[in-house]
Amino acid sequence: MFKKYQMSFLLFSLMIFFMIIMMLFIYKNMTFILEVNLLSINTCEFSFSMIFDKVSFMFVTIVMMISSSVFLFSCDYMKEDIYFYRFMWILLSFVLSMCFLIFSGSLLFMLVGWDGLGITSFALIIYYQSKDSLIAGFHTMLINRIGDVFIVVSFFLFVFLGHFYYYPMCSTALTLMTILSVASLTKSAQYPFSSWLPAAMAAPTPVSALVHSSTLVTAGIFLIIRLSMVIPMTKELSNMLLLLGAITCLLGGTAAIYEFDLKKIIALSTLSQLGLMVFTLGMGLTNITLFHLFMHALFKALLFLAAGSVLMMSFGVQDMRFLGGISNSAPFSIVIFNISGFCLMGAPFLSAFYSKHMILEKMMFSSMNILSIVMISFATIMTAMYTTRMMKSLVWGKPNIKLIMKNSESIYFSMIMLSFFAIISGKYMWSLENWFLECVFIPNYLGMMINFFVLMGILLGLIMSVNNSYMWSSMFFLAPFYINSGKLLNPFLKNMYFLDYGWLESFSKIDIISKVSSNFSILLFSWPIFINSFFRSFIILMIIFIYVMSY
Numbered sequence: 001m002f003k004k005y006q007m008s009f010l011l012f013s014l015m016i017f018f019m020i021i022m023m024l025f026i027y028k029n030m031t032f033i034l035e036v037n038l039l040s041i042n043t044c045e046f047s048f049s050m051i052f053d054k055v056s057f058m059f060v061t062i063v064m065m066i067s068s069s070v071f072l073f074s075c076d077y078m079k080e081d082i083y084f085y086r087f088m089w090i091l092l093s094f095v096l097s098m099c100f101l102i103f104s105g106s107l108l109f110m111l112v113g114w115d116g117l118g119i120t121s122f123a124l125i126i127y128y129q130s131k132d133s134l135i136a137g138f139h140t141m142l143i144n145r146i147g148d149v150f151i152v153v154s155f156f157l158f159v160f161l162g163h164f165y166y167y168p169m170c171s172t173a174l175t176l177m178t179i180l181s182v183a184s185l186t187k188s189a190q191y192p193f194s195s196w197l198p199a200a201m202a203a204p205t206p207v208s209a210l211v212h213s214s215t216l217v218t219a220g221i222f223l224i225i226r227l228s229m230v231i232p233m234t235k236e237l238s239n240m241l242l243l244l245g246a247i248t249c250l251l252g253g254t255a256a257i258y259e260f261d262l263k264k265i266i267a268l269s270t271l272s273q274l275g276l277m278v279f280t281l282g283m284g285l286t287n288i289t290l291f292h293l294f295m296h297a298l299f300k301a302l303l304f305l306a307a308g309s310v311l312m313m314s315f316g317v318q319d320m321r322f323l324g325g326i327s328n329s330a331p332f333s334i335v336i337f338n339i340s341g342f343c344l345m346g347a348p349f350l351s352a353f354y355s356k357h358m359i360l361e362k363m364m365f366s367s368m369n370i371l372s373i374v375m376i377s378f379a380t381i382m383t384a385m386y387t388t389r390m391m392k393s394l395v396w397g398k399p400n401i402k403l404i405m406k407n408s409e410s411i412y413f414s415m416i417m418l419s420f421f422a423i424i425s426g427k428y429m430w431s432l433e434n435w436f437l438e439c440v441f442i443p444n445y446l447g448m449m450i451n452f453f454v455l456m457g458i459l460l461g462l463i464m465s466v467n468n469s470y471m472w473s474s475m476f477f478l479a480p481f482y483i484n485s486g487k488l489l490n491p492f493l494k495n496m497y498f499l500d501y502g503w504l505e506s507f508s509k510i511d512i513i514s515k516v517s518s519n520f521s522i523l524l525f526s527w528p529i530f531i532n533s534f535f536r537s538f539i540i541l542m543i544i545f546i547y548v549m550s551y
Helices: 002-028 054-077 084-103 107-125 131-161 174-187 196-202 205-211 216-230 235-257 262-282 286-313 331-345 351-365 370-394 409-432 444-464 482-500 509-525 527-549
Strands: 032-041 044-052
Touching (some): 002 084, 054 216, 054 286, 084 107, 084 205, 084 216, 107 131, 107 205, 131 196, 196 262, 205 262, 205 286, 216 262, 216 286, 235 262, 235 370, 262 286, 262 351, 262 370, 286 409, 331 370, 351 370, 351 444
């Protein structure tokens, strides 16, 4: 029994250890850089560098806190798996890769954590070895490889600088910061690299709790935060982050409204919150971005654990239309689910209230493109809409299923610990470190407008939850559509090789008419794919055009 829980106990002990060191570094305001020179070629130094400061220790404490709860949850969630210990070791290597990335101060040491996250996330997503998990795993890996291409390109610029550490870095390395920021956007699932995040739901629920809270998706944002602490962003890079963050936030919220899969709704909510973080980075608010990253990690891991406990009791049913009214069967899990849902909406005096409302108030205070403000405002309404709809369907709806499987005490203990920190961490960290404090001076009607957005979203979510017969979850193709399009286009593409020989040489007149008519029928039946794809591209291009022309 102790062997089963030893990893959870180890991570919990490390959380206490790092928390003590974090308090010391915050009190002394210290920063240490450990650098080991490996070799030197001409004037270029290859070195491993590690950064020890309050930011790295705060982040690694949050990671250990969430990981200990997730590992404890996994002990019961994966207990019937014959490869239980293999799963736990892969999950532990996933967490260690994130720790390497947090403490990294050079490109070589960062690549250990960066590629470690990519390899272990691929192994965890394809863990069930089904067709959907294999497609999702390769989809995630290929998009993350795009970011690796940009990092390889940055090697040449690091050689020109004569070193491979980015903390500290020369203030003139603006091109290098832009390339690393674009690489970070692929890891953080920003538009147009957003499709892998909903697809990664093929992984087990404990993996989703780690991926969507404090590890894989936050790696890119944390790297941009590290870079922006050293080099101020250019205006062009800030505008790019503002636009892509606003589009990602809007698309994630829009797709979540019409989704019925419980895990995919939570995944799309992660996409929306990541867009908000990138948007905040575009405003130049590095500290508030880091603060919201911490708060989001806590309540998002709690939300996944609460959803996972419901899935265990319902024997894997994820459709909310079959999970209505389960508050009588699982009252404790539903209380935890409500707490995390209210955190997602930014309810007063919970953890995300102190970060999310400050971001929206600073948005009203800043001078920026009006299109970005409109998109974030609509995304705020949609966040309240899909959260209310999810809670209404799952908690307050008509009972559709009887839960008969009971959870163990380890699952309840992991959720209790995370819910405690999700409630008090916002006020506690704000009081502990004034580094997160921001001042804003806006009229009262703008502050009331933010609350009006949330109330409007709650009202619209209650109205939408009355009718659950619609289904439009593939909006803007956040899930890849090319997987099934090959079946429709295969007869059309199969005949394209005749173009190399010339149509008149290979066909008679009758053959040409028959081939054209058959291919026309194929295109006729597959027109929704092309129209929807064109509509998606047209809308995004129009948003970018209006955004650029408004400056």
